[in-house]
Amino acid sequence: MGTKEDDSGRTQTAATTTATASAAAPTASAAAGTSPAAAPGDGPPGAGGARGRRERINHMPGAGTARAEAISAGRREMLSDAHRNQIRSLAERGVKRPRIGADAICEAVLRQGVDVFFGYPGGVVLPFYDVLVDYPELRHILVRHEQGGAHAADGYARATGKVGVCLATSGPGATNLVTGIGNAMLDSIPIVAITGNVVGSLLGKDAFQEIDITGITLPCTKHNYLVRDPNDIPRVFAEAFHIARTGRPGPVHIDLTKDALMGVCSAEHPETVDLPGFKPTFEGHFRQIKLAAQEIARAERPVILAGHGVLIADATEELRELAEKAQIPVAHTLLGVSAIDETHPLSLGFVGMHGWKHVNRTIQSADLLIALGMRFDDRVTGHVPTFAPYARIVHVDIDPAEIGKNVAVEIPIVGDVKRVLMALLPQVEPVAPERRAAYLREIDEWRAESEQASWHGSGAWRNGQLSADYVVAKIGQASGHDATIVADVGQNQMWAARYAGFRRPKSHISSGGLGTMGFGLPAAMGAAIGRPDKETWAIVGDGGLQMTVQELMTLVQDNIPVKIALLDNHKLGMVRQWQELVYAGNYHSSHLLGPDWCKLAEAYGVAAFRATTPEEVEGAIAAARAVDGPALVHFVIAEQQNVFPMMPAGKGLSDLLEEQFEEPKQ
Amino acid sequence: MSLTGTPGPAPDHSAHPAPAHTAPPARALPGGGESHRHVLVAIVLNKPGVLNRVASLMRARNFNIETLAVSHTDQPEVSRMTITLRGDDVAIEQAAKQLYRLIDVLKVQDVTGEPTVEHEIALMKVRADERNRGEVLTIAEMHKARVVDLAAESLIVEATGTEAEVDALIALLRGFGIKELVRSGTVVMSRGAGSIEEAVKR
Numbered sequence: 001m002g003t004k005e006d007d008s009g010r011t012q013t014a015a016t017t018t019a020t021a022s023a024a025a026p027t028a029s030a031a032a033g034t035s036p037a038a039a040p041g042d043g044p045p046g047a048g049g050a051r052g053r054r055e056r057i058n059h060m061p062g063a064g065t066a067r068a069e070a071i072s073a074g075r076r077e078m079l080s081d082a083h084r085n086q087i088r089s090l091a092e093r094g095v096k097r098p099r100i101g102a103d104a105i106c107e108a109v110l111r112q113g114v115d116v117f118f119g120y121p122g123g124v125v126l127p128f129y130d131v132l133v134d135y136p137e138l139r140h141i142l143v144r145h146e147q148g149g150a151h152a153a154d155g156y157a158r159a160t161g162k163v164g165v166c167l168a169t170s171g172p173g174a175t176n177l178v179t180g181i182g183n184a185m186l187d188s189i190p191i192v193a194i195t196g197n198v199v200g201s202l203l204g205k206d207a208f209q210e211i212d213i214t215g216i217t218l219p220c221t222k223h224n225y226l227v228r229d230p231n232d233i234p235r236v237f238a239e240a241f242h243i244a245r246t247g248r249p250g251p252v253h254i255d256l257t258k259d260a261l262m263g264v265c266s267a268e269h270p271e272t273v274d275l276p277g278f279k280p281t282f283e284g285h286f287r288q289i290k291l292a293a294q295e296i297a298r299a300e301r302p303v304i305l306a307g308h309g310v311l312i313a314d315a316t317e318e319l320r321e322l323a324e325k326a327q328i329p330v331a332h333t334l335l336g337v338s339a340i341d342e343t344h345p346l347s348l349g350f351v352g353m354h355g356w357k358h359v360n361r362t363i364q365s366a367d368l369l370i371a372l373g374m375r376f377d378d379r380v381t382g383h384v385p386t387f388a389p390y391a392r393i394v395h396v397d398i399d400p401a402e403i404g405k406n407v408a409v410e411i412p413i414v415g416d417v418k419r420v421l422m423a424l425l426p427q428v429e430p431v432a433p434e435r436r437a438a439y440l441r442e443i444d445e446w447r448a449e450s451e452q453a454s455w456h457g458s459g460a461w462r463n464g465q466l467s468a469d470y471v472v473a474k475i476g477q478a479s480g481h482d483a484t485i486v487a488d489v490g491q492n493q494m495w496a497a498r499y500a501g502f503r504r505p506k507s508h509i510s511s512g513g514l515g516t517m518g519f520g521l522p523a524a525m526g527a528a529i530g531r532p533d534k535e536t537w538a539i540v541g542d543g544g545l546q547m548t549v550q551e552l553m554t555l556v557q558d559n560i561p562v563k564i565a566l567l568d569n570h571k572l573g574m575v576r577q578w579q580e581l582v583y584a585g586n587y588h589s590s591h592l593l594g595p596d597w598c599k600l601a602e603a604y605g606v607a608a609f610r611a612t613t614p615e616e617v618e619g620a621i622a623a624a625r626a627v628d629g630p631a632l633v634h635f636v637i638a639e640q641q642n643v644f645p646m647m648p649a650g651k652g653l654s655d656l657l658e659e660q661f662e663e664p665k666q
Numbered sequence: 667m668s669l670t671g672t673p674g675p676a677p678d679h680s681a682h683p684a685p686a687h688t689a690p691p692a693r694a695l696p697g698g699g700e701s702h703r704h705v706l707v708a709i710v711l712n713k714p715g716v717l718n719r720v721a722s723l724m725r726a727r728n729f730n731i732e733t734l735a736v737s738h739t740d741q742p743e744v745s746r747m748t749i750t751l752r753g754d755d756v757a758i759e760q761a762a763k764q765l766y767r768l769i770d771v772l773k774v775q776d777v778t779g780e781p782t783v784e785h786e787i788a789l790m791k792v793r794a795d796e797r798n799r800g801e802v803l804t805i806a807e808m809h810k811a812r813v814v815d816l817a818a819e820s821l822i823v824e825a826t827g828t829e830a831e832v833d834a835l836i837a838l839l840r841g842f843g844i845k846e847l848v849r850s851g852t853v854v855m856s857r858g859a860g861s862i863e864e865a866v867k868r
Contacts, residue, residue: 214715215718218715218718218719218722219722219723219726222767222769223768223769226715243769275769276711276772276866277710277711277768277769277770277771277772278769384693384695385693385695386693387693388693389693399767400763400766401760401763401764401766401767403763404696404756404759404760405696405760406696407693407696408693408695408696408756
């Protein structure tokens with residue numbers, strides 16, 4: 001039975017044979033078989049003597065065959081500069097050098113409107129770096145670790161809505177990208193990750209720095225490609241960018257063999273792509289939309305739950321219109337932060353495991369949940385059987401596979417959130433504020449209670465040390481709630497989402513699905529490059545910063561003005577919190593030492609400031625903002641502070657733990 | 667409220683009054699239904715690595731493939747997969763939707779319960795000598811199976827039919843001793859004039 005694998009095997013062999021047939025011809029005799037005409041003195045020591053001349057042995061498996069010659073040629077090509085000299089000498093003589101695969105990549109990326117990418121060179125991608133000088137309009141940021149490159153592309157994509165691009169060499173370069181690719185997959189971020197690989201004829205030979213990277217990225221990309229022919233590059237890149245940004249966005253990985261990068265490319269860039277298996281649904285079904293409008297008209301306690309999809313679809317205006325027209329309060333998920341201006345009277349706040357208690361109470365008492373562009377993650381729902389027990393659910397998502405995956409819903413609508421809302425809005429009956437007065441008043445009472453319990457009761461001090469939520473709120477205020485705030489993962493992430501105060505769409509960037517520690521700094525780097533018109537803050541913990549701290553050097557080399565707020569509690573704070581609340585205070589491996597952060601930052605050439613008391617906070621933030629370039633503020637915060645409220649694992653949104661303040665305020 | 671007690675405080679349901687017009691809470695988890703055998707037909711692009719993508723997805727999403735048969739179709743750029751797996755209706759619907767997310771997958775159809783022709787082929791090497799060969803031959807004949815190889819100690823029976831028919835024949839021949847068994851996996855085609863491939867023709 002002819003399987004795909006059979007086909008693949010056959011195609012590969014055929015391609016190798018054709019590609020090398022002409023090259024093999026002139027040199028075939030040199031390497032072919034055993035050579036009886038070995039030169040005298042060429043033999044092994046002592047080979048003269050009585051035994052006479054020995055025959056030389058060629059150890060190349062299958063020596064003499066076209067396949068063996070192709071492998072030999074491939075090995076030569078891995079180190080050879082002949083090809084390079086050939087094209088460069090043409091250029092020196094004023095002759096237009098041939099266009100190679102690497103050129104096609106630069107052209108393709110520029111055609112897609114990308115003018116910056118994050119990369120790290122290495123053996124097999126050198127042909128690419130060799131031509132990069134001919135594309136001055138394409139800015140290359142040399143990161144210090146490939147993971148940083150992937151996260152930076154991710155941050156760039158989130159801040160701009162454009163496709164982020166990162167590049168790495170084969171082997172370890174490629175595997176280092178994987179965390180960043182996985183992160184983009186879980187959060188639906190459009191990035192194109194480019195890797196080099198060994199020469200095509202050496203694939204499968206475990207050549208130096210060869211790894212089956214397309215096999216590795218297969219389950220954590222939206223799609224991936226292995227390109228062996230330079231003439232495939234224009235088509236593949238056009239498809240990759242289209243797939244990455246269309247429908248539910250996601251990462252696309254393109255692996256290119258070294259000979260595909262070096263080979264002459266004559267193919268033109270296509271104007272359109274032909275992907276018969278990729279046809280996302282954008283328009284919601286009119287009947288479902290009509291049903292949703294009827295549900296909204298009937299509902300007494302409706303809530304909108306806005307997710308990342310609202311931001312991706314650029315539907316924040318439509319969201320606000322719907323909320324105002326039908327007087328529906330808007331809650332948001334972690335990745336939905338900044339989908340609505342938090343000062344809007346109908347903005348409810350952050351939902352879920354560490355969400356505001358009044359938000360979770362509203363969800364739990366709602367009779368209609370309008371879920372827009374979100375996927376009912378377990379951090380949002382908690383124990384599903386007790387989630388929103390009185391609510392009927394309208395679920396709008398562009399990915400049909402999200403409908404009914406985690407939560408059974410009454411009215412599914414598959415489509416782009418913006419287009420669905422545009423179709424829904426005219427059908428929604430305007431609701432007078434008086435009709436919701438009692439409902440909204442009750443929420444306001446809950447909100448007052450919840451804010452008192454979660455934060456405002458605690459003030460700027462915790463256990464005689466600086467309180468993290470105070471610091472985050474001050475950063476939000478100082479930047480006029482207009483800066484892009486990029487969080488790392490853990491307590492700092494929850495504090496950033498809860499207390500910074502977001503008003504501008506896409507001003508909040510956070511690693512939601514994968515929860516990647518070390519994300520903050522490199523992602524902020526990408527965000528700052530993508531939106532140079534906006535101030536960029538990275539709010540990171542001391543654990544996460546130690547994972548990707550080397551990118552400080554990138555900030556300096558490329559003068560990327562990221563301001564880093566390091567919330568240093570000498571702890572893996574969220575781990576410590578779980579150990580306190582779930583593992584009976586067994587604090588194993590959650591206490592971690594860090595360097596002298598200010599000295600470290602200064603060693604990198606990054607301006608550094610320290611704040612240990614509430615009085616110093618505003619001054620330190622102002623000092624960092626005044627620096628023309630990157631700066632770090634080392635906030636020494638309370639070691640024991642937890643993020644509250646907290647939904648214990650396996651419990652529901654009604655079971656939140658709240659903090660008790662035993663300590664008198666200082 | 668204690669912060670340290672491992673069992674958290676009792677849920678405070680009084681804070682969430684039920685609206686008067688709704689029924690008491692009972693949010694069903696998706697996929698709590700009865701598990702049974704499903705047959706999916708997937709039309710995919712005939713490209714290297716597509717089988718790997720499908721298999722990898724099913725593994726990653728925790729679906730257990732029972733049989734998988736892949737072959738060319740009459741369109742050179744298109745291949746056809748027949749996948750049988752067990753699960754409740756919601757889980758299988760989820761599997762089909764996840765398959766749709768693959769760029770190389772053109773169409774997926776759950777043909778379970780539809781009128782179809784469903785067949786697989788099985789080869790069994792059965793222990794049989796002159797004493798019981800006749801009995802084996804009779805059983806094979808009654809199941810419309812063919813004997814395709816004959817040796818002194820054994821013979822090979824080729825059977826085609828539905829999974830259940832092949833299962834039945836295997837159960838009967840097991841008594842004689844099955845030395846080897848290979849099954850192709852189910853292939854299926856809907857009855858009538860409709861064509862799943864027609865839908866993807868360009």
